[in-house]
Amino acid sequence: MAKTDVLTLAILGMLSEQPLHGYQLRKQLGSELGAFRALSYGSLYPALKRMVGSGLIAADANEAEDAHAATSRRSRIAYRLTDEGKKRLADELASAGASSWDDDAFDVRFSMFDKTDSATRLRILEGRRSRLAERLEEVSESMQQRRERNDAYTTELQRHGLERVEREVQWLDQLIETERSAPGGNTKAATGGENN
Amino acid sequence: MAKTDVLTLAILGMLSEQPLHGYQLRKQLGSELGAFRALSYGSLYPALKRMVGSGLIAADANEAEDAHAATSRRSRIAYRLTDEGKKRLADELASAGASSWDDDAFDVRFSMFDKTDSATRLRILEGRRSRLAERLEEVSESMQQRRERNDAYTTELQRHGLERVEREVQWLDQLIETERSAPGGNTKAATGGENN
DNA sequence: AAACCGTTGTATCGGCGCGATACATCGAGT
DNA sequence: ACTCGATGTATCGCGCCGATACAACGGTTT
Structure with a gap:
């Protein structure tokens, strides 16, 4: 079982909505996710090539929907999911990712929550929460140990880092609670509350 | 003028306190900074090798302080700053980094604030602040644009990301204000206190 | 019409960071 | 004596990033 890395998963998710060119793919990933804020072509194109190689996606080279301009045409490659790609995505969406x-x-996984069932959502949220709790433990422990040795600025940096993680945990707690109290939400409509 | 990357700068800073082995260096960097939480040896040792090559640090291979055990000895390498390394660090500390x-x-730069003058500190804080403000602009703009197209979870992810950056800005504002009202702090002693 | 320029679009290269892995020694506990 | 964890150095493959190059398209300016 080949394991699916983050970028591959993100691309699978994007392409499951619609076929896209590399360029568009990058823009979407950049604007939609926090991760991949500035995904480089040096990562993207090789990744696409790998995925074509492993049969997850296929490259449709420039099919003109308008028949009138047959010649010229600049090179553009639209990528779409293969059946194997769809299967891989479905597996990944059901698996709570490990x-x-x-x-x-x-981040990537969360942005696909509307494609997953409530149980899986909860497992992911709780997994993330406990992972952060671990880090919280580690960091605050090492802060205790070296409290004397550090200067004021380093201490402040650590304190701020800790606070950031704590707030992340609070955010997760909120999401978990919402997910528990409204488990029915399979697709679309869940978090925001009742603004629409 | 060879430019100094982040890892190199962090190592220079660490070694300016005392000579250290690669192993110790890694632990210190991991616990002290938010960045380099889990710096790998696959990055560290090559970096040290590069720095020796460019003359910034020197490797003292295992000088036994106890003379009695002359043979055996496990291989340990203590790294220390050369004069050139000290000069490079001083330059970097004065330059507000660009x-x-x-x-x-x-993060790295901030953890060395006690080695810098107040003016440089301010320039760095303000530079960071305006950088974050830019990102804030971008993200909230792209959120407006794609508000309709995104599902609730993606929206929530973006909202949370935005909030995190906003809080970061608030933190910086606080630091800037403190730095302005108490500019005297040149070395050691700023917020925390004077324990040694 | 010609010149310019920003966006769309594909692609590669060198350098570097990461995770895994290997090997070796030391001190302490059972 | 044996195991186990911490200390310590080192490398390999692979993936990612930043820079860079090339090219065609659409729009505005001159």
């Missing part, structure tokens, strides 16, 4: 708990991986 | 505004670079 490693959906890293900073980037969680 | 690129001390990335996430990681800022």
Whole structure:
């Protein structure tokens, strides 16, 4: 079982909505996710090539929907999911990821929550939460130990880092609670509350 | 003028306190900074090798302070700054970094604030602040544009990301204000206190 | 019409960071 | 004596990033 890295998963998710060119793919990933804020072509194109190689996606080279301009045409390649790609995505969406708990991986996984069932959502949220709790433990412990040795600025930096993680945990707690109290939400409509 | 990358700068800073082995260096960097939380040996040792090559640091291979055990001895290498390394660090500390505004670079630079004068501190804080403000602009703009197209979870992810950056800005504002009202702090002693 | 320029679009290269892995020694506990 | 964890150095493959190059398209300016 080849394991699916974060970028591959993100691309699978994007392409499941509609076929896209590399260029468009990059823009979408950049604007939609926190991760991949500035995904470089040096990562993207090789990744696409890998995915074509492993049969997850296919490259449709420039099919003109308008028949009138047959010649010329600048080179553009639209990528779409293959059946194998769809299967892989479905597997991944059902699996709670095992490693959906890293900073980037969680973001990607979270942005696909509307494609997942409530149970899986909860497992991911809780996994992420406990991962952050661990880090909280580690960091605050090492802060205690070296409290004397550090200067004021380093201490402040650590304190701020800690606070950021704590707030992340609070955010997760909120999401977990919402998910528990409204488990029915399979697709679309869940978090925001009742603004629409 | 060879430019100094983040890792190199962090190592220079660490070694300016005392000579250290690669192993110790890694632990210190991991616990002290937010960046380099889990710096790998695959990055560290090559970096040290590069720095020796460019003359910034020197490697003292295992000088036994106890003379009695002459043979055996496990291999340990203590690294220390050369004069050139000290000069490079001083230059870097005075320069406000030009690129001390990335996430990681800022953390490293901030942890060395007690080695810098107040004017430089302010310039770095303000540089970082305006960098974050830019990002704030971009993200909230792209949120407006794609508000309709995104599902609730993606929207929530973006909202949370935005909030995190906003809080970061508030933190910086606080630091800037403190720095302005108490500019005297040149070295050691700023917020925390004077324990030694 | 010609010149310019920003956006769309594909692609590669060198350098570097990461995770895994290997190997070796030391001190302490059972 | 044996195991186990911490200390310590080192490398390999692979993926990512930043820079860079090339090219065609659409729009505005002159």
